[in-house]
Amino acid sequence: MVDLSQYLPILLFLFIALGLSALFVFLPMGVSRLTGAHNPDAEKLSEYECGFPAFEDPRSQFDVRFYLIAILFIVFDLEAAFLFPWAVSLDLTGWPGWITMMIFLGELAVGLAYAWKVGALEWD
Template identity: 90%
Template sequence: MAELDLTQYLPILLFIAIAAGLSAAFVFLPMGVSRLTGSHKPTTDKLTEYECGFPAFEDPRSQFDVRFYLVAILFIVFDLEAAFLFPWAVSLDLTGWPGWITMMIFLGELAIGLAYAWKKGALEWE
């Protein structure tokens, strides 16, 4: 039976150890320095709302309407569609008719998905 030579894994383990050490240093070192230098002094002014400018009027753990997520997913899908259309259009002379037919099938599937979401009212914002 052949012996297993574990010394081949030493560079990988060394790389993982260095990456973990640097990651921990980048996370914990700034927090420790801020504690030591005294910049961590929370006051009421520092703890006020800064993103929207007014206090929250609901519980922050309240559930969003599922339509919010549907609109976000539809935006991502059609954004990716636009990202796929440009390389396809540039390489259309290389792909020829099979590439054109494949993209039309893809666009048809997306159109069916959009019609379905529209019919279900996913795009209605109340």
């Protein structure tokens, strides 16, 4: 027989978290409706960021190159994040740590060269 009483604190935590998140979402909406702050008119519903209506459907697809640039940025950002702890602990890891990082940087260099060769970094 499995003792499920150990999961009671986790279940209690999940119910409290769900209740608080629902409270934080729905309480301000209810208060604004009751106090009269919810009063939409043409001025409130107009465009406010750029000052003029959008030309295209806002749900149009992005160009694939945008995603390629974003993915490459994330890869090289993570590379920089891996370099800092490696540099700090290099005296502990020694030559095996250095060789492993050089292999990692070599793989990233090959990936960057490939992306450069196929034109993933060019923006027309």
